[in-house]
Amino acid sequence: MVSLCRAIADVLSPRTCPICGQVLAYEEYVCEPCFRRLERTEQAVMTENITEDLFYRERHFVHGGAWLFFHHSGPVRPLIHSLKFRDNPHLGEWLGMQAAREWQKYDFFDEIDYIVPVPLHPKRLRERGYNQAEYIAHGISRVTGIPVDTEHLFRREYTLQQALKDSMERNRNVQGVFVVEHPEEMFRKRLLLVDDVITTGATLRSCIQAFHAVRGCKITIFALAKTQNEISPSQ
Numbered sequence: 001m002v003s004l005c006r007a008i009a010d011v012l013s014p015r016t017c018p019i020c021g022q023v024l025a026y027e028e029y030v031c032e033p034c035f036r037r038l039e040r041t042e043q044a045v046m047t048e049n050i051t052e053d054l055f056y057r058e059r060h061f062v063h064g065g066a067w068l069f070f071h072h073s074g075p076v077r078p079l080i081h082s083l084k085f086r087d088n089p090h091l092g093e094w095l096g097m098q099a100a101r102e103w104q105k106y107d108f109f110d111e112i113d114y115i116v117p118v119p120l121h122p123k124r125l126r127e128r129g130y131n132q133a134e135y136i137a138h139g140i141s142r143v144t145g146i147p148v149d150t151e152h153l154f155r156r157e158y159t160l161q162q163a164l165k166d167s168m169e170r171n172r173n174v175q176g177v178f179v180v181e182h183p184e185e186m187f188r189k190r191l192l193l194v195d196d197v198i199t200t201g202a203t204l205r206s207c208i209q210a211f212h213a214v215r216g217c218k219i220t221i222f223a224l225a226k227t228q229n230e231i232s233p234s235q
């Protein structure tokens with residue numbers, strides 16, 4: 001029944017690959033050649049990587065990585081654009097599943113208690129209609145079986161569009177905006193903080209700092225992509 005509904009929907013409004021624009025036949029979200037040419041960082045198997053370098057000074061931070069490289073003219077850019085600005089949240093869940101399938105074999109998700117998506121401010125959530133990080137988190141959860149937690153980490157004030165700001169301003173802009181409620185419930189938990197794209201790392205760093213007060217917790221971070229040269233995904 002689902003496949004019949006999809007077949008009818010495909011005739012009425014064909015699904016296309018967000019990277020090359022080709023009509024999709026059997027693929028769900030991205031055509032196979034485009035999916036293959038997404039540049040993997042392989043950071044899951046590195047003992048140190050350029051994503052971890054952004055966070056290693058933070059208390060409770062254990063390790064982390066981004067699945068793909070985000071280049072200005074590469075295929076990841078239209079993918080993230082579709083996820084964030086084209087009302088395509090389920091692409092995030094699908095990408096989370098693909099990343100988890102690839103990184104699970106490196107034991108990247110072992111011993112994680114909860115997957116915690118970076119929260120959007122309610123105002124941005126109303127504008128967009130969904131939190132893309134939450135969809136990515138649910139994709140990882142579907143593969144790993146680790147539950148998603150959205151009941152502890154909150155964002156408390158609206159921040160201006162980060163794309164408009166330089167990295168110093170971005171740091172100031174997100175410092176102290178995240179808060180952990182009922183921190184005692186996170187005592188000694190191992191958490192996977194999830195976001196879509198890491199540019200300067202300011203947002204995730206601010207999230208990690210919100211967990212500083214939680215005793216004994218350990219934090220791993222995961223993002224779909226890491227930009228190079230601090231280009232913004234919304235530019």
Ligand SMILES: [Zn+2]
Nearest residue numbers: 017020031034
């Ligand atoms: Zn394609």
